[in-house]
Amino acid sequence: MAPQQRKPHVCRNPDLIRGVGKYSRSKMYHKRGLWAIKAKNGGAFPKHEKQTVAAAPTEKPPKFYPADDVKKPLVNKRKARPTKLRASITPGTVLIILAGRFKGKRVVFLKQLTSGLLLVTGPFKINGVPLRRVNQSYVIATSTKVDISGVNVEKFDDKYFGKKVEKKKKKGEGEFFEAEKAEKNTLPQDKKDDQKSVDAALIQSIEAVPDLKSYLGARFSLKAGMKPHELVF
């Protein structure tokens, strides 16, 4: 019998009120079947032999005792988890970015990374937003969904977006500064290819819906008479 197939066991002694069970001690003894276990074992409850613990190596007394009591830190059992994703945000949802360089842009949600940030893309050809990470708090989720089944986002994780570590250079002057500036501005070609491959499938499913392309290309803004708390997104 595999352990997963067992029915969940109902409590043998349900509470009448908190602290008072329905059955007395003698009734519970009978219910637990201890009498049957004892009978099987010839009148006494089966004991197992005490396992001899291997003698621990004798510890030397410490050389130093602190003058005052040292407090032990409290035990912390928290597990680091990615932020809980709002129920309205599912892969393919159109999000409105509220802050930063791309504020107001409507953008397609791809997946949540292990850091909790949301992986998002414009698509780049439509509104200039590249593959980017965005915090859930700076985003409004609309109820518009895009079909994202043709897109493979397995390879993107937080390390992909991390800053590149540079080799340390010897300190120079003059020419050194100019050379540095020229290197930093270009985006590596493989990132551009990643963008293109993700966007290709997306743009196809976007063009299938009328007006969706121009919708994603337009920025969101509050106009006169719009009350955010009454708007349905």
Place this chain on the structure above:
Amino acid sequence: MPFKRYVEIGRIALVNYGKDYGKLVVIVDVIDQNRALVDAPDMVRGQINFKRLTLTDIKIDIKRVPNKKTLVAALEAADVKNKWESSSWGRKLIVQKKRASLNDFDRFKIMLAKIKKAGVVRQELAKLKKETTA
């Protein structure tokens, strides 16, 4: 100006405050100076203050406090739902509800449609202007 819409048994009213806000109910009995007994197909019959009701033009033919079955039959016979939804008041409410439930994408599509319509109207106007001046 005389009153046109009276509180009477069978008068259809719109609830304008409270838990049943926006519902169409039938006045089924008058309790006292301030309260009426109202009923609707989808609610339990109960009392409501007149201040929470706005009377409509629609009236149905029922006796005082009918059964739910009789009430529903009378509402069907008088075709209250269609009369309400084709009245200008009813249509306005429907439009308000639709506007409130619009998606961000829907609002965008409506904006495009409005611009298109305005363009067409402006073209026609320009044509007409040309004709009158020519």
